[in-house]
Amino acid sequence: MKNNTHLKLVLGDWQWNASIYGFINIVGKENVDLIEDTVTFSTDLLEGFAEKYFGYFIRTYEKTLSWYKIVSFAEKMEAYEDDAFAGFNLEALKSFNIYLKDVKRFLKSNSYKAAYELITLNVDMPSLEKQLTAIKEPKDQQQFEAGKSGIITEVQNNFIVLRPIIAYCNSPEGKKYIRAKNVIYTIINNAWDGVSFLDRQPKEKDVYTSYKKYFVDGAVEYLQQNKSHHKYNCFICDAPIKDLNHTLSFLNETGFDVGKKSSHVWDFQNDIALCPLCKLIYSCLPAGLAYGYNHGLYINANQDVETVFKINHVLKTEILGVKEGNIRTIYPILVNALHQKEHDTAKYELADIQVVRYENDSYRFNILSRKMLEIIVESKDELDGLLKAVFMENGMTVRVYDEVIVRIFNNQNLFTLIHRMIYHKLANPARCYFNGAHIMYLLKINQKIYTRLGGMEVERGEETRQNQFLIGNAKEAGQNLRKRYYGKDAQHKLPGICYRLLNALKTANKDMFMDVTLNCYLYVRAQVPEVITRALSNEKDFSTMGYAFVAALIDEPEGKSLPGEKENTAPEAGEEELV
Ligand SMILES: [Zn+2]
Numbered sequence: 376m377k378n379n380t381h382l383k384l385v386l387g388d389w390q391w392n393a394s395i396y397g398f399i400n401i402v403g404k405e406n407v408d409l410i411e412d413t414v415t416f417s418t419d420l421l422e423g424f425a426e427k428y429f430g431y432f433i434r435t436y437e438k439t440l441s442w443y444k445i446v447s448f449a450e451k452m453e454a455y456e457d458d459a460f461a462g463f464n465l466e467a468l469k470s471f472n473i474y475l476k477d478v479k480r481f482l483k484s485n486s487y488k489a490a491y492e493l494i495t496l497n498v499d500m501p502s503l504e505k506q507l508t509a510i511k512e513p514k515d516q517q518q519f520e521a522g523k524s525g526i527i528t529e530v531q532n533n534f535i536v537l538r539p540i541i542a543y544c545n546s547p548e549g550k551k552y553i554r555a556k557n558v559i560y561t562i563i564n565n566a567w568d569g570v571s572f573l574d575r576q577p578k579e580k581d582v583y584t585s586y587k588k589y590f591v592d593g594a595v596e597y598l599q600q601n602k603s604h605h606k607y608n609c610f611i612c613d614a615p616i617k618d619l620n621h622t623l624s625f626l627n628e629t630g631f632d633v634g635k636k637s638s639h640v641w642d643f644q645n646d647i648a649l650c651p652l653c654k655l656i657y658s659c660l661p662a663g664l665a666y667g668y669n670h671g672l673y674i675n676a677n678q679d680v681e682t683v684f685k686i687n688h689v690l691k692t693e694i695l696g697v698k699e700g701n702i703r704t705i706y707p708i709l710v711n712a713l714h715q716k717e718h719d720t721a722k723y724e725l726a727d728i729q730v731v732r733y734e735n736d737s738y739r740f741n742i743l744s745r746k747m748l749e750i751i752v753e754s755k756d757e758l759d760g761l762l763k764a765v766f767m768e769n770g771m772t773v774r775v776y777d778e779v780i781v782r783i784f785n786n787q788n789l790f791t792l793i794h795r796m797i798y799h800k801l802a803n804p805a806r807c808y809f810n811g812a813h814i815m816y817l818l819k820i821n822q823k824i825y826t827r828l829g830g831m832e833v834e835r836g837e838e839t840r841q842n843q844f845l846i847g848n849a850k851e852a853g854q855n856l857r858k859r860y861y862g863k864d865a866q867h868k869l870p871g872i873c874y875r876l877l878n879a880l881k882t883a884n885k886d887m888f889m890d891v892t893l894n895c896y897l898y899v900r901a902q903v904p905e906v907i908t909r910a911l912s913n914e915k916d917f918s919t920m921g922y923a924f925v926a927a928l929i930d931e932p933e934g935k936s937l938p939g940e941k942e943n944t945a946p947e948a949g950e951e952e953l954v
Contacts, residue, residue: 380598384612384656386412386683389675389731389740390626391611396673396683397662401431409680421595424655425587429551431662432558435695439667440557441481446544448474452534460527465512465519468526472509475533478540479507486556493581494548498539506536555582565671565733566661570625590658593621593651609650619648626657628737664733665691671733674712686712706780707762713743714752741784746827750783753823757816764809766799775809779820789821793922794881800929801873811850811930818846818923825915848906849920853927859899873929880921885911888921 386392395414399407401424408415437443455463481487482504491500510529513519519526543549559582564573571589572582579585597616605615623629649657664671665687674690676682690712709730728748730741743751751758764775778792793814800807860866872895879888889911896903910920 380418381415382418382598382652384414384416386677386680387611389673389677389729390629390660391657392675392677392683393663393673393731394657394660395663395680396687397659397664398656399680399684400435400662401427401659404684409684411679412677414680418595418598421591421655424591425583428586428659428662429555429558429583432562433554435662435691436558436562436666437554440554440561441477442544442550442553442557444474445478445481446541448537449541449545452537455530456534460523460530463523463527463530465516468510468512468519468530471530471533472512475507475509478537479504482540486560487553489580490549490552490556493552494543494546496543496546496548498543500540500543503536503540507533507540552582562666563661565666566627566664567625567658568627571658586658590651590655594655597651607648609653610647611649611653614650614652616648616650621649621651621654623647623649623657625654626660628733663687664731665694666733667694669734671731672709673731674709675729675731677729706777707758710751710755710758710780713748714755743784747783747786750820750823750827751780754820757820760816761813764813766796766808767803767806768795768799775813775817779817783820783824788824789817790918790922793817793821793926794877797873797922797925797929798877801870801877811926814926815846815850815923818919818926819843822846822919845906845910845916845919846923848904849910849923850927852904852906853924854930855904856895856899856901857928857930859901863899865898869928873925876921876925876928880918880925883914883917885917888917 384395384398386395399409399414402416402420406416406420433440455467482500487500508529510526510533513522513526544553559572567573569575571577572579572585574585577585579588600617602615602617605617607616607619608614609616664673666672672690672694674686676686690708693708693711713728727742727744730743732739732741758776758779761776761779766773766775775792775796779789782789782792796807796809796814796817800809857866857869860869872891875891876888879885879891889907892903892907906920907924910916
């Protein structure tokens with residue numbers, strides 16, 4: 376561009392903020408100036424923007440792309456050949472067949488076919504694809520050994536076909552277009568659709584040229600226009616515009632729930648006119664969310680651009696850093712990002728933040744108030760301790776960590792969850808992968824929820840001291856009573872007692888609770904500890920004390936490990952829906 380000028384973007388709603396953050400990712404943070412809620416940059420950055428645009432997505436998501444699956448096999452091929460297939464066994468054959476199946480599927484897909492049209496290399500990919508043939512798998516390793524030489528010949532024949540395929544994908548043109556097609560259909564189309572290279576009938580087949588013509592050239596031309604006679608204004612930046620041709624309608628799910636809002640509101644939203652520059656920025660929206668595991672995630676902390684950048688950068692690094700298949704839920708990642716953000720800035724000066732999730736083709740929002748953030752950050756240790764705690768309920772795996780976060784998000788206390796956990800522990804201990812210590816973590820977090828969300832006016836130090844006192848003493852009382860029952864060889868009575876105590880807690884029936892405990896202490900000839908009688912004067916303390924007491928009563932004695940205690944290995948639930 377000839378006339379180099381500086382442009383300014385100011386933070387606004389989440390979608391605009393995420394687009395600005397995406398723009399920064401694309402052009403590089405070092406090339407823009409972030410001052411408070413404003414990003415300033417030179418129009419020079421629009422030079423070669425289409426390449427930067429695709430470059431960002433390819434760099435960021437490279438290892439998740441089907442292109443990567445195809446070409447990364449080259450290393451394995453070399454390794455097998457280097458030791459003359461000595462290490463190639465039945466397992467290796469099985470995974471090779473899966474690889475072949477995947478490669479065939481990719482190569483036949485429409486997006487690969489469209490990429491072939493843009494690549495000038497003279498290679499007949501459809502014919503190569505047809506030559507790849509799955510190999511018959513012997514029943515066991517023994518039969519494999521018997522037929523190994525024949526199998527290896529078949530593998531080598533496939534290698535002969537794979538080599539030109541991988542070379543094609545790895546050629547400069549192959550990398551440019553196949554990877555671009557990959558990111559269009561796995562990442563970019565989550566955020567927008569229907570125009571430019573995502574037009575159902577694109578006029579321009581080259582996706583780079585298409586993006587440049589549709590978004591970049593329009594913006595550059597607009598910047599050079601004489602705007603003095605323009606009648607309208609851009610809804611975002613207020614700059615004069617000549618017509619209402621550019622709208623937000625190319626963005627998926629523009630924030631309104633079509634089903635719930637009346638149609639004129641929806642039309643209104645679609646009619647919002649933009650200047651071509653703001654439209655270009657909006658096209659960066661997919662670079663603003665971190666995508667992984669069927670989710671897109673963005674944290675809208677809109678005080679200043681630096682914070683937006685930092686917190687979302689952490690989030691992205693966390694999401695992309697998780698090894699494939701190792702993630703069970705997105706909440707720990709979110710909490711880690713929030714936690715690091717807290718460490719980064721002066722404590723508790725933060726305003727409320729908005730968590731935006733994209734899943735099942737729509738956006739979902741959670742507002743995290745400053746108080747909730749405080750709870751999450753202050754409970755970091757307890758939350759970390761809950762990561763592996765799960766139990767089964769009606770055939771479903773319940774992750775205690777997620778349940779806790781959801782309750783904090785929804786402004787709820789944890790008593791019903793604690794009740795469920797203790798109940799399951801009594802009724803079905805083999806299906807509970809947690810122990811009394813986990814219940815204590817929940818009780819501690821619960822105390823924080825009460826203090827923060829309940830608006831209790833207690834000095835922090837004093838409140839912490841009292842809470843620890845209450846939970847610790849109640850736990851100790853439970854453990855002592857339990858020992859006495861064991862001492863009298865009467866441990867078989869404990870489950871019945873616990874059920875009755877749980878009932879009393881559920882119905883907040885202090886008399887019933889007292890009756891049961893009195894009988895217990897009479898039976899073991901001991902005094903009712905003060906922690907029990909004192910807690911009766913306060914509803915919340917009663918529940919906290921009661922659950923800590925019952926949890927300690929049912930917990931396994933020290934030295935004897937629980938079924939899942941050593942590793943707390945939860946049953947695998949990889950296929951389950953996340954969050
Ligand atoms: Zn504008």
